[in-house]
């Protein structure tokens with residue numbers, strides 16, 4: 001009996017990950033990702049027989065986390081093939097989509113950290129890891145006396161202890177390893193999420209004007225960072241509805257407010273729903289309000305902005321409309337934290353908002369750290385699990401792995417590799 005790996009997509013590129021693992025009797029898929037540049041409305045579903053078309057020929061699909069380059073094709077998997085995913089991750093993603101009036105499109109079986117799932121003669125054990133998506137897993141896959149570790153996406157700069165994480169991993173035969181940041185300099189180290197928290201708290205204490213943070217609602221860790229910083233600086237924590245929906249679905253214990261529309265500032269009514277049609281906007285709002293009714297008290301804009309001692313989370317959904325309100329406020333001695341990747345500053349809505357904030361007197365510091373490992377942390381993972389073979393995926397720098405060729409086999413073009 002043999003355990004074999006076939007990277008169907010996502011080896012010489014970042015994203016679009018689809019990996020087949022099989023024995024003579026069982027076939028499973030690790031991640032069903034869309035390509036990075038594909039929007040949900042126009043995804044080109046790859047013609048993979050037995051997975052997306054024809055009769056079902058796979059026994060299970062395991063989704064590591066909810067980023068679309070790992071989960072974007074899950075709703076296109078043929079009926080009859082069970083999909084496995086973390087419950088909290090599913091709840092967050094489903095809530096965010098429903099808020100926008102969209103359905104998630106599949107119902108998974110739930111997996112838990114450290115609890116093995118047996119599919120035929122293959123056993124998959126989810127290993128909770130740190131990444132910019134909530135409840136992300138690596139997968140340990142065992143069959144035929146061999147073990148594979150699939151790293152999916154991970155980083156060492158989150159709140160969990162990376163040393164302890166590595167210590168708990170076993171040695172494996174094959175490591176399927178991501179390398180998103182391998183084009184970085186070897187000595188580049190990103191700040192930890194806790195460093196961002198300290199920086200934000202210190203910045204908030206130096207300023208007395210209003211404070212905003214721009215973040216992705218999917219990045220639950222960044223919401224926690226913002227919340228902790230607001231607490232440390234003694235500021236009220238306010239979320240727009242989308243970040244509140246995410247925080248609630250993740251089950252966070254947050255003492256904050258949700259910014260809602262008020263009659264007195266009618267144009268704020270649409271603050272959270274930019275880009276949706278009128279009907280969808282209405283139904284999405286009803287859902288969001290029902291969803292959030294007890295967790296976070298609503299605050300009207302008039303109350304929210306009456307005194308400047310707040311930190312408000314803005315997501316892309318609310319940024320454009322908040323601009324109308326911001327124009328009428330003073331941001332003298334205020335702060336606008338940019339809590340997303342630097343490249344997002346180039347988007348028209350973000351760059352216009354930054355210009356506005358600066359013209360109104362706010363400082364605009366970055367408050368971001370990558371969701372992926374730096375070079376040294378990838379090296380430490382490899383040293384820790386001592387693989388006999390490495391399959392680089394999710395990278396544009398597979399050549400980086402050549403340094404291990406003396407110690408193990410590096411598979412650059414994995415089409416039917418026997419572990």
Ligand SMILES: [Zn+2]
Nearest residue numbers: 015067069153
């Ligand atoms: Zn990814």
Ligand SMILES: [Zn+2]
Nearest residue numbers: 065067133153
């Ligand atoms: Zn990811």
